[in-house]
Amino acid sequence: MSLDGIVTRAIVKELNDKILGGRIDKIYQPEKDEILLNIYNNGKNHKLIISSSSNNPRIHLTNQAKTNPPNPPMFCMLLRKHLSGGIILNIEQFHMDRIIFIDISSIDELGVSKPKRLIIEIMGKHSNIILIEKDNLSIVDSIKRVPENVSRVRQVLPGLKYQLPPLQNKIDPLNSNREDFYNLIVQVKPKTYIYKFFYTNYMGLSPLISREICFNANIDIDRPVGSLTAQEKEILLNTFMSMITKVKEEKYTPVLIHDPIKSGYKAFHALDIKQFGNYKKEYLDSISKVLDKFYLVNDTIDRIKQKSNSIRKSIENKLERSLNKLSKQKEELLKSKEREKYKIYGDLILANVHKIEERAKQVTLENFYSEGMELINIPLNPKYSPAENAQRYYKKYSKLKNAHTLLLKEIPNTEEEIEYLENVLNSIDNCTEIIELEEIKEELIKEGYLNPHKKKQNKKNDNIKSKPHHYISSDGFHIYVGKNNRQNEYLTLKMANKDDIWLHAQKTPGSHVIIKKDRKSISNTTLEEAALLAAYYSKARHSNNVAVDYTEKKNVRKPKNAKTGMVIYENFNTVFVTPEYSKVQKLKKVED
Known part of the structure; x- marks a missing residue:
């Protein structure tokens, strides 16, 4: 993940520069795992987005507009109760971890000032947004509650005392020195890859920045630690310390790396990244602008993928049934083209009914429909008389004739349905906004492929079109x-x-x-x-x-x-x- 401790540190610096001392005017929750704070500071309005999404957790200033649900969720209502009108007193990072504390002034029911702390934990699927009482660390609530059956190690529930996530015995690189480096590199297993050595032993370093250290030191990332010479270790240490010095001095170079194969971005960081060679890079003057652009594309694509899974599965199932249906229809059409022989069988049997023995299993007759009057073998069912066998062949002929007429009408309809369903799947692949997916849903409901919504729709969004x-x-x-x-x-x-x-x-x-x-x-x-x-x-x-x-x-x-x-x-x-x-x-x- 590109959003590591270094990026978090850059975010905290920017938030301190832009919104420290600001007033929280409005609070929204556009997604079940995401909140948006409108903050007024120094004559300007700022929007702070905080997401605990499993795939794209983050916090940064944004210029993007978000569509809000018609009824605010409970966590949103709770934040409004405690934080609306509050002043941001402090913003800090916990060591070099991806944990941010935002302290906010708050007035309780009795009018007494009791500062609250909003804790943002960026930890993949364990990411969370937690509101606590700053003085006694009591949890007010969180956007994701974590009961004992989810985690025996650490519960996050209202009323419990907040505990930091378990530390992994990593060293804070801001406080590390040469001795720490050499002590660690001796202790690790000799077969450990060099780039893994960094992010498994130092707090806040991601695989991306660990590979960048190796790249800048001109050392292959897949080499084992045990293969390093003393000179190479020194080069690696100097490269690492040089990068940490930039972080200490807050000399950031926010950058986006474009994906050369598909729409979107390959990576981002607060420091310049050189390991991607000739990939197009986009430098911006703000880490929030970098995150805003990155997640505008990547997070939207991810949410579209999540929200479209059920629709896609339903359409794929219907498409599979339609393809099977078409295959059977074509098989039946081929069979129906053989119908004329059954009429001939019936005619020949009736013309020679007096010559055919009762309970015969087959009969050989001259085919008077053929110029050469060739002999033809006709199977018979011994349970029926020759005349009854002839009638059975006529019925079979009539059934196949009707089926042929019907199939000529049905097959184009099935082919049209297949074309339509394939177009729907292609449309889902082409979606770049949530509203486009909603339009596909509405269309499928209108065409009868999905059941109508039971939830109330947001009237404000009825006229919005992609x-x-x-x-x-x-x-x-x-x-x-x-x-x-x-x-x-x-x-x-x-x-x-x-x-x-x-x-x-x-x-x-x-x-x-x-x-x-x-x-x-x-x-x-x-x-x-x-x-x-x-x-x-x-x-x-x-x-x-x-x-x-x-x-x-x-x-x-x-x-x-x-x-x-x-x-x-x-x-x-x-x-x-x-x-x-x-x-x-x-x-x-x-x-x-």
């Missing part, structure tokens, strides 16, 4: 890409003009892409860039030479009774592209 991707081509043309079926339908049927260019990956689920012509001629460059987006935001994003169809919007229409986002088109041309994230990343994206 927005499609918006790019500008190298030649200055505006390109729009739908993220879900609702957006696809809006782009194609409402926003696009008749002469705008519509694109879609051929015969595969994907986004509708619109090039706004504005009465200009579309260049090949713009067409290729739009086709690249159509291929990338489709199921074929990991394929080569993806076929992308394009036509004017006037050639696209929605069939009667079709599901949301489903269209047909004609008079199209095809271009082939290989979708690559690096190419998509180079296109100019507009944040509407």
Whole structure:
């Protein structure tokens, strides 16, 4: 995890600079594991986000707006009772650990000032936000209660005395010296990897910064400690101490490392990171800005993934059933094509009924439907008379004939359903905001694939709509890409003009892409860039030479009774592209 003790120290410094002495005006809880404090200080409003999310715990100042639930959760109400209007008296870090104490003035029911302490523990799945009485360390409550059946070592419940998480006998690097380093390196097992030596023995060091120490010392991270020469140990120590000196002197260089393969960021830190080579780096003047940008993408993606799991599973199950259904329908269709032989059997049996013996198991007759009058073997059921066997064949013929007619109607319906469900799964993959996932939910409820919500909806959010991707081509043309079926339908049927260019990956689920012509001629460059987006935001994003169809919007229409986002088109041309994230990343994206 990038958010280690060093980053925590940088956060605490920034919070002391920006909000110490500030007044807490408003308190919200947008997520079950996240709170947002509005703080007024020195004539400015600040928003402090504190999250105890298992995957993305953090604390930092933010500029992002959060959607709040219609009814505030109990922990939010409790914080409002104790902390609203309170002044921030102190912000400190516990040694070099990922634990922050925020002391806040508070007035009890009798009007007596009793300072509270808000404790933020950033510890992965054990992360927590705890409110305690500062004078006696009594727990008022926490965002995650920890009873004895969850942890026998340390309970976090109202009324209990707060205890710090168990220490792991690590050394605080801010107070360590050369002697500590050499004593530790002798004690560890010789086969221990060098980078592991640092984060397992020093408080607040993450695997990321431990690898950075090795990288800066030009020593392979996977080398065992026992293989180090005396000179290499000295180089490693000097590199380590140099980094700790920067931390002591608070010489931070907040940086983001872009992910070269997919959307989002690879890592971040309060110190410069060089181990990723040529990866694109983005330097900012604030650790909060770094965290805000990192988690705006990564935390949103994580929450979308969590919230979409049940929807995805439901759709995948329905898709599997539909695929099985289609397979059986096609098998039955093949069988139904053999129906004519059963009519011939019936005709031949009736024409020769007087020649066939009772209880015969089969009969060989001349096929008068054939020019050569070839002999044909016809199986018979000895339980029935020849005439009854003929009637059974006629019934079988009639049943297969009706089935054939019915299957010719049902198979396209099943194929349409499969196409729709695959489009839904692709839409879930394309989600970049929670509201887009909510739109997919609403659509699935409308189409009858999910049960309606029983919870009350927030009326304030009813009119909020998500927005499609918006790019500008190298030649200055505006390109729009739908993220879900609702957006696809809006782009194609409402926003696009008749002469705008519509694109879609051929015969595969994907986004509708619109090039706004504005009465200009579309260049090949713009067409290729739009086709690249159509291929990338489709199921074929990991394929080569993806076929992308394009036509004017006037050639696209929605069939009667079709599901949301489903269209047909004609008079199209095809271009082939290989979708690559690096190419998509180079296109100019507009944040509407």
